[in-house]
Amino acid sequence: MGTTSKALSLLELFSRATPEIGLSDFARRAGMNKATTYRLLTELAAHGFVEQTGSGREYRLGPAFLRLSALREAAVPMREVALGVLNDLSKATGETAHMSLLQGDLLTSIAYTYSDAHGTQVRMEDAEALMLHATSSGLAVLAFSPAAFVDQVLSQPLKARTPDTVTDPAQIRQQLKQIRQNGFAVSISGFEQDVHSHAVPVFDSSSACIGAVAVAAPVARMDDALQMLIQTEVTSHTTRLTRLLGGFPPPSFPTTT
Amino acid sequence: MGTTSKALSLLELFSRATPEIGLSDFARRAGMNKATTYRLLTELAAHGFVEQTGSGREYRLGPAFLRLSALREAAVPMREVALGVLNDLSKATGETAHMSLLQGDLLTSIAYTYSDAHGTQVRMEDAEALMLHATSSGLAVLAFSPAAFVDQVLSQPLKARTPDTVTDPAQIRQQLKQIRQNGFAVSISGFEQDVHSHAVPVFDSSSACIGAVAVAAPVARMDDALQMLIQTEVTSHTTRLTRLLGGFPPPSFPTTT
DNA sequence: AACCTTTGGTTCAAATAGCGAACCGATGAT
DNA sequence: ATCATCGGTTCGCTATTTGAACCAAAGGTT
Structure with a gap:
């Protein structure tokens, strides 16, 4: 080394x-x-x-x-652009929105926004490291990552973060298939109890998945109507964010109707 | 190396x-x-x-x-704390306030705030690298830095950034004496034409100078009353910032009355 | 079309920097 | 008094790094 x-x-x-x-x-x-x-x-x-x-x-x-992060942000205003889109997404859904980037085999949250539509909001933290298999963002990233990377992630022992965390690789692979078809991932209490979240992957200019945007809401508030609203909004806003960052979804990514 | x-x-x-x-x-x-x-x-x-x-x-x-800058900020919320103080300072003076950190022999601006008291404000940029001798912040830092560091900085050829930039080491040393007595530095058009700025050094827990806070205003607006207001406000706000960051001024630093 | 310059990138024998076991004084716990 | 652990240091041996020379590709000039 x-x-x-x-x-x-x-x-x-x-x-x-x-x-x-x-x-x-x-x-x-x-x-x-x-x-x-x-x-x-x-x-x-x-x-x-x-x-x-x-x-x-x-x-x-x-x-x-x-200094260097300010230089980076000046050159590639990723966080600033993300915040704009996340703000719109929080307003549209009334829930917490956040973006995280893939770094190695972990996700790091780089920006989050809240809505003031409700008194209770799912709370986020900067620079929080998120496991891939336990989060909707992580599953969204895995679904659109190279097979070798997926194999590498799923071949390691997967820890349960809550009693509801899925840790069986075969089950996760099944979920990934569904996510590829839907274009978004769902996680219910996988990372934090009583939090229901939806995530859509973000792509770079070579259509490689670099992270995801997610909307997180309390389980108690998640009725059918809210679910459909979130799925629609997170998909359209994240597609817009990918474009704003100069990226393109891969051809395999399902197009919104 | x-x-x-x-x-x-x-x-x-x-x-x-x-x-x-x-x-x-x-x-x-x-x-x-x-x-x-x-x-x-x-x-x-x-x-x-x-x-x-x-x-x-x-x-x-x-x-x-x-990610790492978010981790750094989470551990040492320097920028967040600075922004709070700079906001107060901009409101109190009606002018642009900014903080910069010493890195090597350059200053890097890490936060700035504007006031909406006037239509015209001195404009700042993140991660801008500032020469020590050409800025009020730089002079404030030099005045309260070890003699060896001052010698090293002043022994190199000093570039003029504007026609008004002082580049003669003897003149600068004279200025530094005055700054040590006053507790603040002044620069008129030294770094940017028609900008009059005052700066006060920021210290760490071992009383080492780590940077400075400055207030910048257009020369045309700088009458005696504004000058006195700025000197008072930048001194008290920067002293407070040093404390908030867990720092202490050195015994040689003049106390405010 | 031919030629030149510059680019990003690569190779491997020689040169240089890095390594880590063993050591140090200081500090806190028993 | 003794022990364990801390941050920090040393220097003969080991491993990594170096950079001249090379490559194909691309763009500019004649």
């Missing part, structure tokens, strides 16, 4: 649950020697990619990300 | 002016062999730190920055 990859893989150890990591802990989590880890972190710190907090000397993500 | 540093230094070549860079161009700008550059970029791409655009195969910053 290249040295650069080793260094970057350290950055990937940060999460919402672990925003700060000490040197020895880092080495353990990364499966690297402490001296190696120290050297890599020192180099990352020199460029502002990590920094040490004042007290316990733990490391956290550094200020370089503020 | 370490391999990781080489790779990260490639990322630092991106700017608002150059959001996309081809392989050969990268190698030239980085002063590296094309094969080396190619390998480093491939490794960065594998982790989502850069990506290639569809057409010309140029490279740009990748989606990893969206």
